[in-house]
Amino acid sequence: MLMQQLLNGIVVGSVYGVFALGFTLIFGVNHIMNMAHGTIFMWGAFAGLFVVLTFDAPFLAAVLAGAIGGGLLAVVLDFFAFRPLRKRNAPEFSSIVSSIGASFILLSLAQQVTATRVLRFPFETFPVVILNFMGLRIQLLQLVIVGIVVVMVFGLLFYLYRTSYGRQIRSVAFSESTSKLLGINPMAVNFQVFFISGALAGIAGVLIGIVFNSVHFMMGEPLLLRAFVVIILGGLGSIPGALIAGLLIGIVQTLSVAYLSAGMADAIVFSLLFLVLLFRPTGLLGGATSVARVTRS
Amino acid sequence: MKILRRMLLAGAMSGIALAPFMNASWAETYRIGVMNALTGPYAFGGVPIQNAMKLAIEKANESGDLGDVELEVVEGDSAGDKGQTITLVSRFAQSDEVLMILGPTTSLEGTAGAPVANEQKVPLMGIGSSIGITDAGPYSFKVQSVGSDIMGNLVDYVVDKMDVEKMAIVFDRANDGFVGQTNAFKEGITEAGIEIVSEDGILASDSDFIALGTKLASSDIDAFFVAAPAEVGANFLLQARQAGVPMEVTFVGPSTFATDSFIETAGGASEDSIILADYFMGSPNEMNQAFVKAYQDKYGSNPDNWAAMGYALASLAVQAIKDAGPDPDREKVKDALTALKDQPTIIGNHTWTMDEGRNPHYGAAILQVKDGQFQLAP
Structure with a gap:
């Protein structure tokens, strides 16, 4: 059972990692703790579900719709909730409050639209194919999820560290005023950052919605809480840290359920948060340069 | 002659003018607060319960059984939420026109709303199985048996009819009703010598059951008992089957799963599941057949366990209002509810009584799920 549960943990943890990547990216570049990230994740899942139910779209189209839906929503969120605060050089705390307000609005909207019902992707969205390999029972969907996550992470790293757009993002993260002097348009950079962050959340929403057979308006809240643990464990602003910590949390949670009790899993995950804050507040891969680590090679 | 004609005319005019007031005195309207979880994780049960309660009140008004008393429904959505329930109970209680409250849907809400109903002295009759509802005071009642009573039937079936030696238990640890049902079931099967291999508490907001499903798949169990909202339990069942729990390992659940949404959500994974039910739609009982027809005619679908519970509850409330006499008030209705004994009903063995x-x-x-339908278990 250990190997099977480790596999389950890696699958769940990789999705946590993707969710946390978007969260940590905005923190690294804009220094915003975006409390509405969970609702963007949820609306991404709804966007994917909408195209599947309305157009009978295939799995990949649902993932794409989740990415576009989440990305656009994050850009709109930035426009209304964060940009006005940036213009006034408001303290970071204002952004947290603003994102909490936006989160409540988006949650209420979803509650109204769905009448609080639990929705589901149709069974045929992704066929249940079970592969048996060395005694492990692997669902094809699990392999596809890990594959999508790997592609996204390497794509994001390539974008940030190997393209001129990525250089611009890192430059704005280092100093917005300096980057302006270099001729970089911070507004365009923020557009990219929020779109990428929202797209990552949206894709995670669709994947979680399909693999857990459940799409509902509160689905982002437990993940947001776990994302806190992930980014603090991984180091605030660290992309590799978010991914590694995501996998670690996924595995710890899964093993807690398997060998202790389902009711203990959250207690153990959040105890980890306390321990990290007490003994290594900068996280596993964090440090004095953690923000730069996200944004500068 | 002219004077006589004028007097007749005046009499007729005054008769027409007074007619509405005279009618009002003939049929006095009383309001009934009908509140259930119409949204949220318990809406799978709350919606059919609400529909059936309204149907029962409509039938009572049409039948004329209540004499001069006419009942008017005032609706509320308790949303599966304690705070919302308390607010609604207070609102109904503070309206003098509300004679009694029907609902809420769950023990979770019922144990929150019952103390308020008792404090404000308004009769409340809820669905939930928790003894906490009646323990709150003399004004709160419930239609459903306590877990230990109704679960005894499921324990007997598992022990006598199923070849089970080892079981796993999964339950919603935040819901008093599910916890009570789980404890009653555990106690029963342990006394019968069945070993409980694992026991895991989940939450209604959970959706990741892959790890728990894998745990069950690698356990040497013959059956597993789940007590959770229908859609959550169905999702758990589906993920457990995908994680490798074979179809020969039987899903056993309380009456929360006696609803079509369980089968719709779990699909083929629900086949052969053994479900305890307060109600069986196929019962030939005359009262039940009339209810099934009326429900189908009004809502275009078959009544499930929850619709039946709602109808049974509202029918008992109507009976109590009738027993309370021609000029009912909250106190008289409370006394009439307390005195209800051996009432004919559509649920269970068709006789509802209180100890x-x-x-x-x-x-x-x-019940057993066969070919995507509920039928009486063999």
């Missing part, structure tokens, strides 16, 4: 502790008893049915 001295105001705990209901009515028997139960054991």
